[in-house]
Amino acid sequence: MAIKSQQNLVAGLMFSVTGAAFALGAREYDMGTAGRMGPGYFPLVLGVILAVLGILIAFQSFGSQRRESEDIGDIAWRPLCFIIGANLIFGLLLGGLPSVGIPAMGLIVAIVGLTFVAMLASEFCIKRAVILSAILAVGSYFVFVKMLGLTFQVWPWFVGA
Amino acid sequence: MMDLINHLSLGFGVAFTAQNLLYALIGCLLGTLIGVLPGLGPVTTIAMLLPATYALPPIAALIMLAGIYYGAQYGGSTTAILVNLPGEASSVVTALDGYQMAKKGRAGPALAAAGIGSFFAGSVGTLVLAAFAVPLTEVAFMFGPAEYFSLMVLGLIGAVVLASGSLLKAIAMIILGLLFGMVGTDVNSGVARYSFDIPELTDGLGFIVIAMGVFGYGEIIVNLSRPEESRELNTKKVSGLMPTAADFKAMTPAILRGTALGSSLGILPGGGALLSSFAAYTIEKKTRLKPGELPFGQGNIRGVAAPEAANNAGSQTSFIPLLTLGIPPNAVMALMVGAMTIHNIQPGPQVMTSNPELFWGLIASMWIGNLMLVILNLPLVGVWIKLLSVPYRWMFPAIVLFCAVGVYSTNNNTFDIWTTGLFGVVGYLFVKLGCEPAPLLLGLILGPMMEENLRRSMLLSRGDWSVFVTRPISAGLLAAAVVLLLIVLSPSVKKKREEAFVED
Numbered sequence: 256m257a258i259k260s261q262q263n264l265v266a267g268l269m270f271s272v273t274g275a276a277f278a279l280g281a282r283e284y285d286m287g288t289a290g291r292m293g294p295g296y297f298p299l300v301l302g303v304i305l306a307v308l309g310i311l312i313a314f315q316s317f318g319s320q321r322r323e324s325e326d327i328g329d330i331a332w333r334p335l336c337f338i339i340g341a342n343l344i345f346g347l348l349l350g351g352l353p354s355v356g357i358p359a360m361g362l363i364v365a366i367v368g369l370t371f372v373a374m375l376a377s378e379f380c381i382k383r384a385v386i387l388s389a390i391l392a393v394g395s396y397f398v399f400v401k402m403l404g405l406t407f408q409v410w411p412w413f414v415g416a
Numbered sequence: 417m418m419d420l421i422n423h424l425s426l427g428f429g430v431a432f433t434a435q436n437l438l439y440a441l442i443g444c445l446l447g448t449l450i451g452v453l454p455g456l457g458p459v460t461t462i463a464m465l466l467p468a469t470y471a472l473p474p475i476a477a478l479i480m481l482a483g484i485y486y487g488a489q490y491g492g493s494t495t496a497i498l499v500n501l502p503g504e505a506s507s508v509v510t511a512l513d514g515y516q517m518a519k520k521g522r523a524g525p526a527l528a529a530a531g532i533g534s535f536f537a538g539s540v541g542t543l544v545l546a547a548f549a550v551p552l553t554e555v556a557f558m559f560g561p562a563e564y565f566s567l568m569v570l571g572l573i574g575a576v577v578l579a580s581g582s583l584l585k586a587i588a589m590i591i592l593g594l595l596f597g598m599v600g601t602d603v604n605s606g607v608a609r610y611s612f613d614i615p616e617l618t619d620g621l622g623f624i625v626i627a628m629g630v631f632g633y634g635e636i637i638v639n640l641s642r643p644e645e646s647r648e649l650n651t652k653k654v655s656g657l658m659p660t661a662a663d664f665k666a667m668t669p670a671i672l673r674g675t676a677l678g679s680s681l682g683i684l685p686g687g688g689a690l691l692s693s694f695a696a697y698t699i700e701k702k703t704r705l706k707p708g709e710l711p712f713g714q715g716n717i718r719g720v721a722a723p724e725a726a727n728n729a730g731s732q733t734s735f736i737p738l739l740t741l742g743i744p745p746n747a748v749m750a751l752m753v754g755a756m757t758i759h760n761i762q763p764g765p766q767v768m769t770s771n772p773e774l775f776w777g778l779i780a781s782m783w784i785g786n787l788m789l790v791i792l793n794l795p796l797v798g799v800w801i802k803l804l805s806v807p808y809r810w811m812f813p814a815i816v817l818f819c820a821v822g823v824y825s826t827n828n829n830t831f832d833i834w835t836t837g838l839f840g841v842v843g844y845l846f847v848k849l850g851c852e853p854a855p856l857l858l859g860l861i862l863g864p865m866m867e868e869n870l871r872r873s874m875l876l877s878r879g880d881w882s883v884f885v886t887r888p889i890s891a892g893l894l895a896a897a898v899v900l901l902l903i904v905l906s907p908s909v910k911k912k913r914e915e916a917f918v919e920d
Contacts, residue, residue, distance in 0.1 A: 262848070262849045262850040263582070263585075266851055269845075270588045274591070277595045277610070280609075288879055291874075291875060292871045294602040294604070294607040294609055297598065297867045298595060298609065298610075302595065304591055305591045305592060305595065311584055312584050315584065325850060327848055330848065331637060331640065331844075333640075334636070334640035334641055338637050338816060339837045339840050342819070342833060342837045342840065343833070343834070343837050345824075346824070346833030346837075349824065349830065349833075370817070373816045373817075374809075377640055377809045383809075387810065387814075391813070399468075404471055405467070405468075406825075
């Protein structure tokens with residue numbers, strides 16, 4: 256049989272696998288009884304329901320008429336990698352990773368890092384990246400640190416606190 | 417009646433302090449701003465700003481966040497009319513006739529119709545909210561755990577039935593959200609569930625983390641993967657704001673209909689601004705055209721006034737289930753629950769008695785906010801239009817930054833940043849697979865509440881499942897949920913529903 260909706264097939268599989276994983280995980284916890292439910296009861300029920308729904312959704316995806324609008328299409332790797340990358344670099348620069356010995360560089364460096372990586376997601380232009388990161392760094396410093404009083408390590412570890 | 421007046425005067429007393437007026441103004445301005453900018457919705461904005469409200473008193477924080485929500489409806493309609501770009505999903509239908517009016521040089525009356533309609537509907541919505549709050553709260557106190565559980569089932573079913581897209585997938589997204597809500601320490605037994613021995617996960621998956629990842633990053637990635645839309649700026653001077661007498665005659669009944677419809681649909685679970693505006697436009701289209709009136713889709717002023725009135729009324733009254741029952745009817749309200757819990761307020765019927773200033777102050781501030789929006793919006797139209805010409809490639813790094821800062825400052829912990837990155841990927845996956853993410857957020861918030869009420873009702877009934885159908889209120893709520901499902905699944909409605917969401 257042909258596949259009518261690629262989206263539904265993959266979505267159905269995703270739901271089934273996730274549901275099954277939650278249900279299997281729930282077996283680690285005490286089930287209890289209906290009258291005195293343990294921590295495993297509700298997640299097990301939900302996991303089973305999700306797995307069944309996933310199978311139903313996957314079955315709906317078979318059919319002769321292919322729906323082009325429900326094709327999955329190309330994955331936008333570039334924005335995906337660089338947007339998520341910008342987020343990760345921000346965390347890495349802001350807080351460091353003490354477990355592997357990467358020191359914290361603080362908010363300002365993190366903002367510059369985030370802006371440069373994020374801009375790679377679309378046409379990159381060094382001039383624009385410099386201007387924007389400067390605006391964002393100064394703006395965030397005043398808004399988040401000075402005005403809202405959020406606690407951040409602002410400067411790298413080697414600039415004395 | 418006397419009570420209502422007393423309550424409202426208490427509320428206005430709270431809302432009219434300089435500080436609260438200021439935050440209402442900030443909220444309205446921010447809301448309009450995000451309403452104008454396409455690709456940035458109220459869910460993302462409210463999630464981004466939640467951490468920034470830590471330092472504020474609770475009432476100021478809620479006033480500001482509420483302002484963002486209804487401000488977005490105003491902003492969304494402005495760009496829908498002037499540039500045919502609905503900034504908000506609820507303004508999609510406004511663009512149909514509004515843009516046609518603008519093209520014929522009648523942008524002024526269209527904007528005025530939207531503004532007047534919104535303001536009138538907002539005022540009525542606020543009054544409905546104030547009037548319904550007390551009796552509904554009394555009902556809420558009669559609710560036991562079984563009733564709460566059934567109400568949540570109804571709410572979740574309502575949320576998917578009224579949403580667009582595949583019903584099965586929407587239900588699956590809710591269940592997934594409920595399961596995500598299970599992560600963390602179980603309050604009854606103290607067992608850390610699905611935490612994989614990671615200490616940060618024993619506190620559960622933060623809804624800010626999921627909202628930012630799925631809505632914030634997910635949206636940015638999708639926006640960037642599309643070629644930048646060409647924005648046809650209607651720079652013709654907006655002249656002559658006032659509608660003609662004929663316009664007034666045409667739009668008054670439309671505004672009244674839109675208001676009535678929006679106020680009632682807003683209360684429903686899953687309702688709110690989006691559904692109200694679609695329904696109002698559909699109804700206007702069904703009414704007969706008067707002689708000399710332009711057909712819909714060619715610049716009929718009723719096609720602007722009715723949906724705008726409806727979406728604003730709906731966004732006001734969707735606060736009713738939140739404030740009286742503590743149950744969020746849509747994703748924005750789910751975030752408001754988060755905002756309240758951050759400030760140690762348990763949403764529910766007790767808010768009105770334990771925090772009357774907060775309760776009535778919030779309601780009063782909504783009316784003030786609506787007034788501000790009408791006054792501000794028309795003269796500021798030019799500024800908003802200028803903002804639209806800022807290209808997205810300048811904007812998105814700032815949005816990424818705000819998301820990251822917002823996530824980090826919730827707990828001052830980089831762990832949240834890593835999980836947000838993960839949910840960003842998941843969010844993009846959802847979009848690719850055609851899964852609407854809003855029900856997930858609703859499930860996430862309701863998950864722990866639902867489990868708790870299920871457990872308690874089963875404990876009280878000694879393990880007898882029939883408790884949900886033998887208690888009359890609970891049975892009624894469940895029956896309503898079943899009826900809703902049956903209606904949607906019936907072939908004729910199913911077809912209509914698909915058409916409605918495709919056509920408009």
